[in-house]
Amino acid sequence: MTDEILESFDGTRKAGSIAAEALDEVSEIIKPGVTTEKIDKLCYEFINDAGAYSAPLFYRGFPKSCCTSTNHIVCHGIPQNKILKEGDIINVDVTALKDGWHGDTSRMFLVGDVSIKAKKLVKATYDSLIKGIKTLKEGSYIGDIGSAIQSHVEAEGFSVVRDFCGHGLGRKFHQAPNILHYGEPKTGERLKLGMLFTIEPMINEGQYNTKVLNDGWTAVTKDKSLSAQFEHTVGVTNKGYEIFTLSKKGLETPIA
Numbered sequence: 075m076t077d078e079i080l081e082s083f084d085g086t087r088k089a090g091s092i093a094a095e096a097l098d099e100v101s102e103i104i105k106p107g108v109t110t111e112k113i114d115k116l117c118y119e120f121i122n123d124a125g126a127y128s129a130p131l132f133y134r135g136f137p138k139s140c141c142t143s144t145n146h147i148v149c150h151g152i153p154q155n156k157i158l159k160e161g162d163i164i165n166v167d168v169t170a171l172k173d174g175w176h177g178d179t180s181r182m183f184l185v186g187d188v189s190i191k192a193k194k195l196v197k198a199t200y201d202s203l204i205k206g207i208k209t210l211k212e213g214s215y216i217g218d219i220g221s222a223i224q225s226h227v228e229a230e231g232f233s234v235v236r237d238f239c240g241h242g243l244g245r246k247f248h249q250a251p252n253i254l255h256y257g258e259p260k261t262g263e264r265l266k267l268g269m270l271f272t273i274e275p276m277i278n279e280g281q282y283n284t285k286v287l288n289d290g291w292t293a294v295t296k297d298k299s300l301s302a303q304f305e306h307t308v309g310v311t312n313k314g315y316e317i318f319t320l321s322k323k324g325l326e327t328p329i330a
């Protein structure tokens with residue numbers, strides 16, 4: 075690893091832990107009656123207090139500090155006065171910008187008791203992210219990631235969203251390469267030592283088609299079926315990979 079790579083890994087590690095800790099805090103307040111505004115405020119304050127910026131705030135006009143995507147919302151849900159109710163599932167997506175480096179991560183949370191099918195979707199989504207991550211090493215292919223995710227998800231009876239993908243990041247929030255969450259092994263770009271990117275599969279209970287609402291941000295499933303997502307920021311090492319956004323409190327997923 076060159077000095078340049080080590081520096082980018084150090085920076086991303088710091089940004090990533092702040093983002094992951096923000097989600098650990100979020101998990102403590104998720105319950106029926108809480109608004110998505112309140113989740114946003116917690117993220118804003120936690121990240122600010124950690125000496126970082128919330129990268130989503132004012133990014134391309136996005137109005138809030140995190141994305142809150144409930145039930146059939148696929149991604150980019152805007153925090154507002156919406157009240158969480160028993161049985162909802164919600165993704166909270168935070169990105170910390172610390173000393174010039176980005177750490178981007180999201181998790182699902184369950185509001186009270188949720189349906190068995192929702193739990194199955196959440197588990198399949200988390201497991202697919204981990205299977206995607208486990209393919210990573212210097213010289214492997216971007217297609218290996220998508221293939222691992224897609225084959226797991228489809229075997230579970232769910233579908234992989236095509237309209238959004240993971241992304242390179244670093245000093246910029248979003249940059250090349252695109253990380254597709256579907257595909258064929260040994261296709262696409264090969265991974266180079268030190269590459270930094272996110273893997274963030276969005277998985278639908280029904281069809282994979284999505285549409286964006288009139289607010290210009292909120293993406294929903296066309297068939298109104300449930301959608302789930304988890305996201306980690308990762309880096310390619312000579313041994314394989316480093317995950318920069320792991321929960322230090324074991325709160326990676328609500329369903330083991």
Ligand code: MF3
Binds near residue numbers: 131150178272291
């Ligand atoms: N965090 C999201 C991602 O995973 C991007 C959110 S951009 C925003 O890439 F503007 F919607 F916040």
Ligand code: CO
Binds near residue numbers: 178240241274305
């Ligand atoms: Co991302």
Ligand code: CO
Binds near residue numbers: 167168178179
């Ligand atoms: Co994100």
